[in-house]
Amino acid sequence: xxxxxxxxxxxxxxxxxxxxxxxxxxxxxxxxxxxxxxxxxxxxxxxxxxxxxxxxxxxxxxxxxxxxxxxxxxxxxxxxxxxxxxxxxxxxxxxxxxxxxxxxxxxxxxxxxxxxxxxxxxxxxxxxxxxxxxxxxxxxxxxxxxxxxxxxxxxxxxxxxxxxxxxxxxxxxxxxxxxxxxx
Numbered sequence: 001x002x003x004x005x006x007x008x009x010x011x012x013x014x015x016x017x018x019x020x021x022x023x024x025x026x027x028x029x030x031x032x033x034x035x036x037x038x039x040x041x042x043x044x045x046x047x048x049x050x051x052x053x054x055x056x057x058x059x060x061x062x063x064x065x066x067x068x069x070x071x072x073x074x075x076x077x078x079x080x081x082x083x084x085x086x087x088x089x090x091x092x093x094x095x096x097x098x099x100x101x102x103x104x105x106x107x108x109x110x111x112x113x114x115x116x117x118x119x120x121x122x123x124x125x126x127x128x129x130x131x132x133x134x135x136x137x138x139x140x141x142x143x144x145x146x147x148x149x150x151x152x153x154x155x156x157x158x159x160x161x162x163x164x165x166x167x168x169x170x171x172x173x174x175x176x177x178x179x180x181x182x183x
Contacts, residue, residue: 023076023077024073024074024076024077024078024079024083025073025076025079025083025087026076027072027073027075027076027077028069028070028072028073028076028079028084028087028164029069029072029087029090029091030072031068031069031071031072031073031075032065032066032068032069032072032087032088032090032091032094032160032164033091033094034068035064035065035067035068035069035072035091035095036065036068036069036091036092036094036095036098036160037094037095037098039061039064039065039068039095040061040065040094040095040096040097040098040099040102041098041099041102043057043061043095043099044098044099044100044101044102044103044105044106045102045103045106047099047103047106048103048106048107049106058152058155058156058159059155059159061095061096061099061156061160062092062155062156062157062158062159062160062163063159063160063163065088065091065092065095065156065160065163066088066091066092066159066160066161066162066163066164066166066167067163067167068091069084069087069088069091069160069163069164069167070084070088070163070164070165070166070167070168071167073087073164073167073168073171074167074168074171078168078171078172079168079171080168080172081165081166081168081169081172082165083168084161084164084165084167084168084169085161085162085164085165086161087164088160088161088162088163088164088165089157089158089160089161091160091164092156092157092158092159092160092161093153093157095156095160096152096153096156096157097120100114100120100124101113101114101115101120104120104123104127107127107132124149127145128141128142128145128146128149129141129142131145132145
């Protein structure tokens with residue numbers, strides 16, 4: 001019987017590799033969270049300094065987080081697309097949380113650090129009441145602004161989940177090709 005962490009050669013892998021049970025989940029989540037934290041901070045500062053960036057930025061944030069999560073899961077081992085989607089969604093939600101922390105920090109000239117969910121809720125409620133930006137004379141406030149922010153959150157999370165699942169499906173295809181060569 002092989003010890004945990006011992007390298008082994010299997011027909012499914014087609015190669016000798018060091019694998020840890022659950023390594024794909026751990027590596028995928030770690031890479032997704034680290035990548036999401038960095039990208040979320042960048043996304044927040046771009047949003048505070050360049051309000052025009054807004055339309056394509058959630059797409060790029062979601063893709064970047066999903067790619068980091070997917071590549072990490074490939075390094076750690078095989079994941080099913082369903083597990084990949086879950087990891088991508090978690091990493092995307094964490095990236096949005098980090099982006100909110102840094103966005104509030106940048107908007108307040110680095111005076112307000114709302115890192116706890118309770119503090120962030122209070123700041124978000126206050127910002128939604130006042131409105132934070134204007135587009136052609138229209139300043140979304142209250143429910144309108146919360147709806148816009150909810151759509152932004154959903155876009156980032158869904159794209160991160162889909163991108164991570166795409167990396168997992170690609171890995172599944174590679175393993176199937178290796179299996180067909182062995183048999």
